[in-house]
Amino acid sequence: ETGVTQTPRHLVMGMTNKKSLKCEQHLGHNAMYWYKQSAKKPLELMFVYSLEERVENNSVPSRFSPECPNSSHLFLHLHTLQPEDSALYLCASSQEVIGGRSNEQFFGPGTRLTVL
Amino acid sequence: SQKIEQNSEALNIQEGKTATLTCNYTNYSPAYLQWYRQDPGRGPVFLLLIRENEKEKRKERLKVTFDTTLKQSLFHITASQPADSATYLCALDSGSGTYKYIFGTGTRLKVLA
Numbered sequence: 652e653t654g655v656t657q658t659p660r661h662l663v664m665g666m667t668n669k670k671s672l673k674c675e676q677h678l679g680h681n682a683m684y685w686y687k688q689s690a691k692k693p694l695e696l697m698f699v700y701s702l703e704e705r706v707e708n709n710s711v712p713s714r715f716s717p718e719c720p721n722s723s724h725l726f727l728h729l730h731t732l733q734p735e736d737s738a739l740y741l742c743a744s745s746q747e748v749i750g751g752r753s754n755e756q757f758f759g760p761g762t763r764l765t766v767l
Numbered sequence: 768s769q770k771i772e773q774n775s776e777a778l779n780i781q782e783g784k785t786a787t788l789t790c791n792y793t794n795y796s797p798a799y800l801q802w803y804r805q806d807p808g809r810g811p812v813f814l815l816l817i818r819e820n821e822k823e824k825r826k827e828r829l830k831v832t833f834d835t836t837l838k839q840s841l842f843h844i845t846a847s848q849p850a851d852s853a854t855y856l857c858a859l860d861s862g863s864g865t866y867k868y869i870f871g872t873g874t875r876l877k878v879l880a
Contacts, residue, residue: 653810653812655810691775691872692872693771693856693869693870693871693872693873694811694856694858694870696867696868696869699867707867741810741811743810754816755801755813755816756811756813756868757813758810758811758812759810760808760809760810761808761809761810763808
């Protein structure tokens with residue numbers, strides 16, 4: 652257990668569905684991340700929140716919408732996805748120092764998303 | 768553009784030998800480099816962090832080197848065990864002063880009993 656939980660672990664959805672992925676960290680960290688991992692591709696950073704404020708948005712399509720209501724919870728809202736969005740979605744957290752360049756990230760187990 | 772290369776071919780070694788994995792990068796000047804382990808169906812797990820002014824870092828059977836001239840990091844596992852079989856990812860800070868780390872595709876290691 653890394654202290655980062657994600658639900659659901661598996662999700663199958665149609666292209667017209669709306670669903671949400673949830674992440675919770677129990678480590679007292681102040682930064683949270685969403686990554687996408689596709690087969691044979693490197694982890695792609697999607698969003699970063701620091702102190703509940705979005706600090707990074709890597710040109711992610713608007714059909715992905717993040718939400719960070721507090722420092723322990725992070726959501727990824729999904730709407731009208733495409734089959735190519737099928738991937739493992741990973742949440743991570745870390746304790747950031749202002750002006751620093753990050754300590755280690757603690758990852759959750761991921762949500763395996765399949766878009767039909 | 769910034770690029771990280773890890774050997775995409777799987778690495779098979781015999782139990783007890785030293786495994787050496789390579790991470791090369793171009794168009795970067797990272798201050799930090801991290802190595803993670805990822806098992807199938809699970810998230811990456813942090814192993815080691817090395818700073819640009821550190822040549823080498825050790826943790827138990829793990830050793831990481833960071834050569835900023837060659838733009839390369841080597842990751843060694845000594846006295847390898849079948850339980851070390853996993854995919855190993857390197858990650859470099861983007862140098863932008865933000866929270867962004869760039870990950871490589873990873874190298875799959877299989878230790879044969």
